[in-house]
Amino acid sequence: MKISFVLNDRPTTVEVEPSMLLSEVIRETLSMTGTHVGCDTSQCGACVVHVNGKSVKSCTLLAPAVEGADIRTVEGLSGDTGPLHPMQQAFRDNHGLQCGFCTPGMLMAALDLVSHNPDPAESDIREWLEGNICRCTGYQNIVKSVIAGAAAMRQAS
Amino acid sequence: MKPFAYHKPDSVSAAVALLAAHANAVPLAGGMTLVPTMKQRLAGPDHIVDLSGIAGLSGVSMDGGTLVIGASTRHADVASSELVLAKLPALARLAGRIGDQQVRHRGTIGGSIANNDPAADYPAAVLALGADIVTDRRSIRADDFFIDMFETALEPGEIVTSVRFPLPDAAAYCKFANPASRYALAGVFVAKTGDAVRVAVTGAASAVFRAGDIETALSESFEPSALERISIDASGLMADIHADSEYRAQLVMVMARRAVAMALSPG
Ligand SMILES: Cc1cc2nc3c(=O)[nH]c(=O)nc-3n(C[C@H](O)[C@H](O)[C@H](O)COP(=O)(O)OP(=O)(O)OC[C@H]3O[C@@H](n4cnc5c(N)ncnc54)[C@H](O)[C@@H]3O)c2cc1C
Ligand code: FES
Ligand code: FES
16 A cells, blocks of 8 residues: 655655554665664664654554654754754763664654653653663663753754 | 554444454554554454544543543543543543553553553553443443453444543552553552442452452541551462562552552642
């Protein structure tokens, strides 16, 4: 079947099997590998993308369910050549990643939080990132990065 | 995942017709349980009937003194609903602690109760509050709905359309969450309406159940101290790598006392 959606501001139409996952459509059909698949069992959050502005696990969404949706992946944050998004820059500045495997999901989940809570407390961040697992950092610097990224975004707006 | 045909009807009657017309057809709500079980091949439907295109199946409203929640209403939307926060804050709090935020953005109340996972949160609220489960063909009392692990009174092809919650005088839900999944190792919902107290326990046994001894003690005195000399029998409870049945029995009493304290001083 054919499905159409907007991906990082670009209208996109692809031919899919109904049993394909959104994560497969993004990574395999469209060759955009910024979105990671860690567990494939809905637990780790590496695959988080925005669908209609809300963070969701793309490994647990059937492709037909995103017909007509507005989708944003980590590639949509700063474009191919533009400067990093303030949240990406904050992760870089604050050592918010080591191997980087969890980072796309962390960024997309954090940006969803900041979109309606521009100045989140540490407890808000920890609660919101409950579904994002990082095996490297111990989370301290991820929380620090989100606080810094949110502050940079407030300043920019 | 096994291939299947995908249908997205725009009315309840069309969805029911599709489910009746095809063998091995199942409804899809948020997919937060169904998709993982299909990946593991624990489920292999030939037809998926996606309920998300049906207008009117989601949303929260009051009908007289009853809070009505559409089956397709997402956990995050129940948690943040002004109406639920005002009328039944214990339910908003429960919904806001299901899984994680990304699960709450997709998962629905209808999917949760139709699935009847032994560790799911909503069944405790539905049973303790004595809610009615409305389907395409009838209304089912909570006491008759939850049968056993992953088993409900729903007939094949029957679709939950809404859940109707009578409003209690006081209510609260307290769970001891599995730190990995957030599912309940033991969760207790207490609800007091007039002199009647209903208490439902999830996570501890093969399905949600009402705890009669706790209800009796709390109907005499709705105070945490009323539960000090009560225990529940561990022999029927679940035991797994996370908790043995004695530990679960202990957790149930702790969660029950905390829930009563919370119901007495919400906030
Ligand atoms: C990582 C993770 C953590 C979780 N943690 C928790 C937790 O802490 N507590 C908790 O309670 N749950 C938890 N869940 C489960 C979550 O709440 C699910 O959303 C819910 O159990 C199923 O709802 P759904 O809308 O996603 O249904 P689906 O997965 O779409 O469907 C589930 C089942 O119900 C059937 N169904 C769906 N809608 C209807 C309907 N209207 N009428 C009849 N049948 C229907 C489907 O055919 C299927 O068999 C978790 C899930 C994940 C992935
Ligand atoms: S890959 Fe989707 S949650 Fe882990
Ligand atoms: S940086 Fe390695 S998993 Fe998070």
